[in-house]
Amino acid sequence: MAASKALMASLNHLRPLTCAASSVSASYPARLVPQSPDLIKWVRKEGGFVHQAVNIAQDESKGLGLVASEEIPRGSDLIVLPHHVPLRFGSLESGHEDALDSLLVDLARQVPEELWAMKLGLKLLQERAKVGSFWWPYISNLPEMYSVPIFFQGEDIKNLQYAPLLHQVNKRCRFLLDFEKEVKRALHNLKPDKHPFGGQEVDASSLGWAMSAVSSRAFRLYGNKRSDGTHIDIPMMLPLIDMCNHSFNPNAQIVQEQNIGNSKMQVVAETEIKQDSPLLLNYGCLSNDLFLLDYGFVIPSNPYDCIELKYDGAFLDAASMAAGVASPNFSAPAPWQEQILSELNLAGKAPDLKVSLGGQEIVEGRLLAALRVLLASDMEAVQNCDLSALKSLAAEAPLGIANEVAAFRTAIALCVIALGHFPTKIMEDESLLSKGASGSTELAIQFRIQKKSVIIDVMRDLTRRVRLLSSKEKCKV
Numbered sequence: 094m095a096a097s098k099a100l101m102a103s104l105n106h107l108r109p110l111t112c113a114a115s116s117v118s119a120s121y122p123a124r125l126v127p128q129s130p131d132l133i134k135w136v137r138k139e140g141g142f143v144h145q146a147v148n149i150a151q152d153e154s155k156g157l158g159l160v161a162s163e164e165i166p167r168g169s170d171l172i173v174l175p176h177h178v179p180l181r182f183g184s185l186e187s188g189h190e191d192a193l194d195s196l197l198v199d200l201a202r203q204v205p206e207e208l209w210a211m212k213l214g215l216k217l218l219q220e221r222a223k224v225g226s227f228w229w230p231y232i233s234n235l236p237e238m239y240s241v242p243i244f245f246q247g248e249d250i251k252n253l254q255y256a257p258l259l260h261q262v263n264k265r266c267r268f269l270l271d272f273e274k275e276v277k278r279a280l281h282n283l284k285p286d287k288h289p290f291g292g293q294e295v296d297a298s299s300l301g302w303a304m305s306a307v308s309s310r311a312f313r314l315y316g317n318k319r320s321d322g323t324h325i326d327i328p329m330m331l332p333l334i335d336m337c338n339h340s341f342n343p344n345a346q347i348v349q350e351q352n353i354g355n356s357k358m359q360v361v362a363e364t365e366i367k368q369d370s371p372l373l374l375n376y377g378c379l380s381n382d383l384f385l386l387d388y389g390f391v392i393p394s395n396p397y398d399c400i401e402l403k404y405d406g407a408f409l410d411a412a413s414m415a416a417g418v419a420s421p422n423f424s425a426p427a428p429w430q431e432q433i434l435s436e437l438n439l440a441g442k443a444p445d446l447k448v449s450l451g452g453q454e455i456v457e458g459r460l461l462a463a464l465r466v467l468l469a470s471d472m473e474a475v476q477n478c479d480l481s482a483l484k485s486l487a488a489e490a491p492l493g494i495a496n497e498v499a500a501f502r503t504a505i506a507l508c509v510i511a512l513g514h515f516p517t518k519i520m521e522d523e524s525l526l527s528k529g530a531s532g533s534t535e536l537a538i539q540f541r542i543q544k545k546s547v548i549i550d551v552m553r554d555l556t557r558r559v560r561l562l563s564s565k566e567k568c569k570v
């Protein structure tokens with residue numbers, strides 16, 4: 094009874110979507126239940142294994158994390174979870190659902206694939222509402238709130254200053270508000286014993302909590318086999334394992350037994366782990382857009398961060414002219430150029446006009462090829478060139494040095510224009526941070542500083558390449 098009261102209190106205290114921002118702290122998120130059960134003990138009680146040197150500890154800037162209390166040799170098992178401990182959509186996907194579950198399945202079907210976290214989020218909310226849930230020791234240890242932008246106040250959403258991310262945030266907020274209506278409609282007049290959330294009201298805020306809990310903690314692992322022998326990815330919440338924080342240089346990795354039907358989830362030490370070091374997993378080679386949207390943090394100097402632009406002929410002509418390139422014809426390509434643009438999916442019936450600068454490629458291959466081809470006049474030379482070479486920055490000046498310099502100069506001009514779209518300069522942002530911006534304001538400012546840094550890094554890289562090419566050209570003379 095006491096437990097059910099506590100549960101009611103926590104669900105009823107869910108924050109509306111836009112008002113959590115001022116209290117969001119990426120460093121110390123409070124847990125759903127302040128004195129929650131010991132997760133390590135629970136995993137061991139359920140038949141799992143936790144290395145004796147693995148402890149949960151507060152990290153300075155990443156919330157809770159796992160830490161080694163003594164040196165752990167490479168290859169050691171760190172955590173093993175038996176099959177019944179991960180939280181999955183479970184029987185709901187195998188078609189053995191009962192009446193309660195079928196309502197969740199119906200709701201889950203209305204969730205677009207890209208918001209897959211909401212599907213498992215429905216199951217998480219159901220377990221959160223269920224008195225005596227098997228997963229309560231895990232759920233009670235989850236953060237009470239998340240620093241993802243769907244919970245930012247309007248001002249901090251604007252503070253992001255980056256249209257593609259604003260678009261994603263708005264899309265998620267709109268989805269949650271619409272989905273709230275769908276859920277309310279489906280739950281209307283249900284008797285408590287038929288109600289998947291124990292009769293409790295579910296709103297956009299609680300749905301947002303569940304979606305963020307899943308997007309920031311779930312791992313997509315092997316599920317059952319398809320008829321073609323490949324495996325379906327199944328998102329799962331892995332209690333305790335999900336206390337590992339992220340690094341691109343991880344010292345631990347998740348290993349899944351191939352025996353899918355009854356597989357254990359395991360984390361092993363990928364390198365030797367020194368005493369007092371955190372246990373770190375790689376969440377994926379993601380841009381800061383995804384780290385912020387799904388996990389609520391930003392990685393400084395993230396080598397996978399990039400900026401998104403729209404491929405647009407008139408815009409490219411303007412950039413090219415600003416770069417001093419004579420009579421570019423991006424907005425009126427010759428038929429042979431148009432043909433190559435179609436092969437790059439930058440023209441044609443359903444083109445994908447989103448292109449990027451930064452990240453591993455520096456200039457996205459499709460954009461680079463388009464710049465090279467549209468700035469070339471020799472059709473034969475272009476047609477003799479392999480498309481993969483045209484898309485590659487490593488292929489040195491495939492259409493000649495003058496063409497390469499013009500392409501890079503146009504890309505640099507694109508960077509200048511993109512940088513000009515940000516209302517503030519990095520120095521102003523840094524000054525705001527030094528004055529003590531906190532919570533979601535700090536996150537938003539860090540995010541836009543990183544985006545601008547990506548652009549500046551691309552400009553530096555391309556400028557260096559232009560200099561190198563120009564000096565080669567001079568040597569030839």
Ligand SMILES: C[S@@+](CC[C@H](N)C(=O)[O-])C[C@H]1O[C@@H](n2cnc3c(N)ncnc32)[C@H](O)[C@@H]1O
Nearest residue numbers: 155156157309310335336337338339388389390
């Ligand atoms: C899978 S959970 C890890 C456990 C989490 N720190 C906690 O307190 O429960 C992922 C969350 O940890 C935090 N986190 C993980 N890696 C981080 C990093 N490299 N920098 C900042 N925050 C990080 C973010 O809040 C993220 O949403």
